[in-house]
Amino acid sequence: MKTIVLNASPRKNWNTAQLLKAAMAGAKSTGAEAEYIDLYDLNFTGCRSCMLCKRKDVKRCHCYWKDELSPVIDKVYSSDTLLIGTPIYFGRPTSQYFAFMERLRFSSLSYDDYSNYFKGSVSVGMFLTMNATKEFYDKLYKEKFEAYADEFKSLNGEVYLYPAYNTLQVDDYSKFNMSSFSEEEKKKVHEECFPIDLGNAYNLGVKLSQSNSVE
Numbered sequence: 001m002k003t004i005v006l007n008a009s010p011r012k013n014w015n016t017a018q019l020l021k022a023a024m025a026g027a028k029s030t031g032a033e034a035e036y037i038d039l040y041d042l043n044f045t046g047c048r049s050c051m052l053c054k055r056k057d058v059k060r061c062h063c064y065w066k067d068e069l070s071p072v073i074d075k076v077y078s079s080d081t082l083l084i085g086t087p088i089y090f091g092r093p094t095s096q097y098f099a100f101m102e103r104l105r106f107s108s109l110s111y112d113d114y115s116n117y118f119k120g121s122v123s124v125g126m127f128l129t130m131n132a133t134k135e136f137y138d139k140l141y142k143e144k145f146e147a148y149a150d151e152f153k154s155l156n157g158e159v160y161l162y163p164a165y166n167t168l169q170v171d172d173y174s175k176f177n178m179s180s181f182s183e184e185e186k187k188k189v190h191e192e193c194f195p196i197d198l199g200n201a202y203n204l205g206v207k208l209s210q211s212n213s214v215e
């Protein structure tokens with residue numbers, strides 16, 4: 001079983017990365033082979049519209065643009081599980097997340113009949129982190145992010161969305177002009193809720209790997 005883990009947060013050891021590493025540990029505990037990639041370490045852009053993936057008689061589900069993302073797209077299509085995480089930036093996933101998604105999706109889209117060239121199955125766990133509380137998320141973000149998660153249905157596997165709310169953004173709020181946040185509340189959520197999120201992420205990593213190994 002192969003798991004690919006993509007961190008679409010620029011921060012390598014903060015909330016999104018920690019959730020992904022917990023989920024990866026869960027996947028590995030089932031014997032899955034896992035590879036972790038920080039998307040912000042790679043040099044890439046969104047789809048360049050080169051149209052090479054639409055040429056006649058070429059291999060499908062492959063991005064032909066020569067940069068550091070194309071091998072990652074190949075790895076996703078040949079994995080059993082994709083674990084991907086993004087912080088919420090201005091009510092949306094990050095720019096690197098969108099750039100990745102354009103490339104992933106366009107390379108499997110048929111322009112003959114808009115069908116899906118991808119016939120395999122990759123299960124997906126999508127992790128979100130944010131300043132928003134659950135109440136705010138439910139009201140303003142939930143519907144939109146469920147739609148972003150639904151885009152992974154083109155990978156033909158199960159898709160789970162895991163939002164972690166009200167995350168700690170900096171270690172010491174007293175050093176910043178961030179008075180709209182209560183440091184006390186942020187620390188409390190970080191100490192009491194975030195460990196539960198990490199446990200849930202681990203369990204989701206286990207579940208996704210197991211559901212694939214049954215098949």
Ligand SMILES: Cc1cc2nc3c(=O)[nH]c(=O)nc-3n(C[C@H](O)[C@H](O)[C@H](O)COP(=O)(O)O)c2cc1C
Pocket residue numbers: 009010011014015016017086087088089090091092129130131132167168169
């Ligand atoms: C540029 C930027 C925009 C952000 N926009 C939002 C937002 O719209 N809603 C929100 O809830 N949090 C927002 N945040 C907070 C982050 O989503 C939150 O701190 C997240 O946990 C960061 O992930 P990381 O710790 O993995 O870097 C924003 C942070 C940054 C840096």
